[in-house]
Amino acid sequence: MKKLIFPLLFAIVALLFSCKKSGTFPEPDPIPTPPTVPVTPTYPLPSAAKDGVVFINGGTSAIVTLYAPSKSSVYLIGDFNDWQTLPAYQMKLAPDNTTWWVQIDNLNPNTEYTYQFFVDGTLKVADPYCEKVLDPNNDSYISSVTYPNLKAYPTGKTTGIVSVMQANQPTYTWKNGSFTRPAKDNLVVYELLIRDFTTEHSYASTLQKLDYLKDLGINAIELMPVTEFEGNLSWGYNVSYYFAPDKYYGTKTALQNFIDECHGKGIAVIMDMVLNHSFGQSPMVQLYFDGNKPTSNSPWFNVDAKHPYNVGYDFNHESAATKYFVKNVVKFWMQQYKIDGFRFDLSKGFTQNYSTNDAGFAAYDASRIAIWKEYNNYIKSIDPNNFYVILEHFADASEEKVLADDGMMLWNNLNYNMNEATMGWIGTSDFSWAFFNKHGFSKSENLVDYIESHDEERLNFKNITYGNVVSGYSVKDLTTALKREEMAAAFLFAIPGPKMIWQFGELGYDISIDFNGRTGDKPIKWEYFNDSRRKALYDVYSKFIKLKKNNTIFTSPTFTYSVNGGIKYIKLTNGTNTVVVVGNFDVTNQTANIDFGTTGTWIDATSGSAINLASTSYVATLAPGEYHIYSKQALN
Template sequence: MHKILLFIFVFTTSLVAQQQTVTFDIDPSSFAEDEMITITASGFNPAVWGVTDVYLWAWSTASGVEQDAPNNGEWTNSDEAQKMTNNGNGSYSISFVPKDFYGRTGLESIGFLVKAKNGDGDKKSQDNVVTIGAIVIPPVTEAPVPNGMLDGINLNPNDNTKATLVLYAPLKTFVYVLGDFNNWEKNDNYLLKKDSAKNRFWIELTGLTPKFDHMYQYLVDGAIRVADPYSTTILDDFNDQFIDDVTYPDLPDYPSGSTSHAVTLLRTGDDDFIWQTNSYDLPEKTDLVIYELLLRDFDGLHSFDALKARLDYLEELGVNAIELMPVSEFDGNESWGYNPSFHMALDKYYGTPKAFKQLIDECHKRNIAVILDVVYNHATGQNPYYRMWNDSNGGYGGQASADSPFFNRVATHSYSVFNDFNHSKQATRDYVKRTTQYWIDEYRIDGFRWDLTKGFTQNCTPSDEGCTGSYQADRVAVLKTYADYQWDVDTDFYIIFEHLGTNTEETEWVNYRLNEGKGIMMWSNLSGAYNESTMGYHDSSGKSDFSWIDYKNRNWTVPSNVAYMESHDEERLMYKNLEFGNSNGGYNVKDVSTALTREKIAGAFYFTVPGPRMIWQFGELGYDYSINYCPNGSINNNCRVSNKPIRWDYLDDPERKAIYDVWAKLIKLRLQEQIFQTGNFTVDAGASTGLKKIQLTDDDGNAVLKHITIIGNFGLTPQSINPEFQKTGTWFDLLNDNVELNVSNVNQPISLQPGEFRIYGSSMVVLPVQEYDPLGGLNIYPNPATNTFRINKNVKKVEIFDHTGRLITKYSGDFYPDKEYDTSFLKPSIYFLRISSEVGTSSKRLIIE
């Protein structure tokens, strides 16, 4: 349905079967607003909706303003005045004079659809929009687009009162720009010039006011109003009212009453953003520890500012890359973001462009990469390039017309959602290049995760999964081209494909330009095997065998698999533990404490395998709400993309915080020690007993830590495992204060309780304690110290740990600033202080000489 109900659309992977495609005929086909017309609908079956009567739902546009027909009634209860006549031959008709029916004059276009009396459940047709009267074609000046102008907005660096707009529009005859500068009215002074050789229209706007919120749209062929396809910020006539001043201060008001549909925000003369961090070291691809998050469900403020305030939490966990679910403009406000409408605009529900840059700047200050999830398989009906070439005359529904330079009429793969881009078209490729490079240049984005790359082929049909899932040469080629576009701007750009397809196809991308140090990374879904392990299900079929995490099993020479136990698209491990966990006697995975403990062993056998890794938000705290959790507390597939509870209070639960602490140690271990870069490792995860083992060897002759052996019991009973140590001698329990184990027999069994694991190293490892200071301005002096030190704050507790993480001593009380603390008993070394007060806990290093 067109009109207001568009805002409630929420992306879902399931398709609603109730909407029908209807054939509309209008007699006469060309008419004025004061002429009687008859609309006839055919080619559909009302019985699909469970009804015999159908009704017209209608709207109109005059002076750019869209409004509903006065006798529509309610969507759940159409007015009888708009009941259509059953012609007895499968068609339905209604006749009226437009100006009377719509209750207004000066009509530019009329829109309508047919529906059941109660249209709930999508019991409706597609939208249909018809222009009133004949189109008067104004005289268009033919002139080449000025050199250096890109599609979209081109600011004049020498004159803040000017900007040049460029619109790609093949097969279109004329275009006006409408905006606050011409009262949103057609004016020949704002008729765009045409460059027929380049299929573009353009205009230089003059007399603009610097640092002012100008707004504009294009009026294409006198009928279709669209925002600029290359808008960087759009304003929406409905959704913007739900964005608060905290998230987006001073959000400009939509020009209600002057126009309809999205409009483009145009500002000139704004000061350039001053980046504070211009030199930073981002992780190598193999070292990536990515934290995938949805801002809406990560913090109640759902903003870039809120995420920036949480960076201490992520940094202490060890995260060195953040992957944001799509933040380019999407339909509505609350969404996963896979319903994109403007690929170059930042969605305002998350904050301002400045706030986004400040977040990225702060991430780079901490050497944390920022990766965006991007969606170029499709676009929604709001996309201007879809609306300019479709069979609903510029509406949001229908399907792309045969002459569309961008979209397929019918999807050429089996994962069709919304309107399917045709990636064999040069116009689509230019659009992808322009918009992707913008994010890199404007925001200093470090990488993209490409959604649904299986859809980039043009060789298949919506019903042929076998074709879609098999190797497609055109898909391989175009995605290599898109990778080149990104590397043209940033030679070290991270590129990740969510393909989940054949190993042959993925291997070709992994090896692409690998000799130049590039290559593409692939999403690797290990959720099933890891969750079977945590639930305690093991059999000879290998259901809990997660050894596919070893990139060598895919015949890859580099670890390019971004493996994950959870993602936005997978059920949460803890939910399945608690709902379906296995048991034996008194040991039951469905017990919360038991289930949480098993998340630790999962981490031990996940982060220690060489290669990039990804965490889904709150997995480190054992988040246990189903992916299909509904706001009313029920579980339903239709709630998959619904808002989920935000549980920062989990941090106060010692059992949940323990997962965070163990995972943080594991991540620090893998990032600190060279051995986790080795290609000489094995993952033994297939035993039906649930006993699993990982062994790594560093072949570097100068390596201090030569060997690591990891053993774990994913079973439900105490068991003994043969560790098969790589050598005899002294080994160290790396996550347990480096407790020594003297090994005289490498095959001597070690007993493990269910859910227990050990990480043994052939030499001792000291994990650093990262300094952080939520108290603000905390200072320890003197430092280095000899016999005493002081703290310049009022504190409640001071704990001193040695380099192995062992607690040496602690002081508890109500200590005044500058109190003297005794350290005469400490040997010269590096120690770590944990300092607690009423406002938080800080960590600091202390050197004793």
């Protein structure tokens, strides 16, 4: 062994000595290059593709897409491949590096197929663009009467919510193609929660009450959210699928039929649209979620809400992906369902700025104005024919004025002050905020007044619970409380501009908003209609609504008013006619002294009787709760 080692050592030393003498050493091996991360190949998106699913070849094939930037792999799984991640169903990445797509063949056009996307080997989500989903936790509570022949969930095959697609799905044939929307200034909206309107909680059962609403005189129905939301018993503001009507209320064609029948009776349909936020059931939230909140690479959502008004996960409306999605949503409902307007929930949340003014309202925000003008212009580009864009905004008055000048309509909450008036608490009963000039608006048509909404305590509950009481007069008495509701209605419908009433307000609904929890289901009290006192309130609502709709004086921009004392009045002038609404909101007799402007005979629209003024001053002692609508000329 030694004989071998020593010659080898000698040779190495000789080599080193030789290199030193020459000044050169052998070059070291180069640093190895790290292996290249494989790049996902891209494939041109077929020209027929669209967001979600499009059927081709007579419905025997479908191209399915998913917008999911930054993902590594997506498989389409479903009934058509027994929910397996098979190579033929691995989705291809389009050259934009954001859209995944696959074509599936050999479909039966008459069959409903359930499907999901399997993303990055860990996440199963339904299609954000699907028009129907199946929910393993909630569908079993949907009546077969409300939703006949609902497809069974693929139990044992997958988990979570699944999408449904069908080439030859049932279609609705529209009957009323010539509906003319009521003028904004003459709009009387009935806000309605289908869940709490009839015991059957369906579009079909609500249709059966349409004559009741038509007789009331309303000319628009505002449906609280009907897009697929979490659970069944909900107000609907926890939306998760924006293109699918919630099955708890009925089928797609049942909703289309409801809208069509409303149009046939001269009633517009406004849809409550929730695009400020989503919750955890949304596939768009789940695609970019760290288990606690959206991730920073979400195309749609902020990691944390950018404004103090938020619930759920906050949409970023400055993101191009969010704007694209919002525009697709509104276009879909406008074209597929022929709705007449949107009431946009929490519209002041469409901002990336965290700011309030001294009054606690959202401060003036130029970026939010730009966002809303862009959305409003897009809506007008689809339908310029008096389509209603109504914002639940409650921001700085200067900002609301800009939005109104652009044609948008703003919710105006009179609940507190008007309810103080009906309860007889005069010091806090000034409801002058009802008048558009107080907001700086140039037109009354842009301000939607209401004294009740889904979000506010019911007037009559507070009347009989907290109403003022003096010797011989009690607002807490139901008969008295209802009469004071009549007086409030007389003033509400005399104020120029569109109006909204909350369901059953016309019958003096007096169960608290907090009964069974704020958003819990409430007792449905159709028996109210058989109570003569409540029916009298309904009749008064109907009369005053029809007076508003049939007489242009109630849209007149020429008016004066005083609504801060016990005696309140509104005086409207239009040409040769003048109308004066006067009422005593106090709980004791009060003397009215009002300049009517003209002598002679005045007709009382509330009773049909008349008074004769020898001077222009109207001086009269009014009992508590007494009111009149005086007109110089007969009203229609």
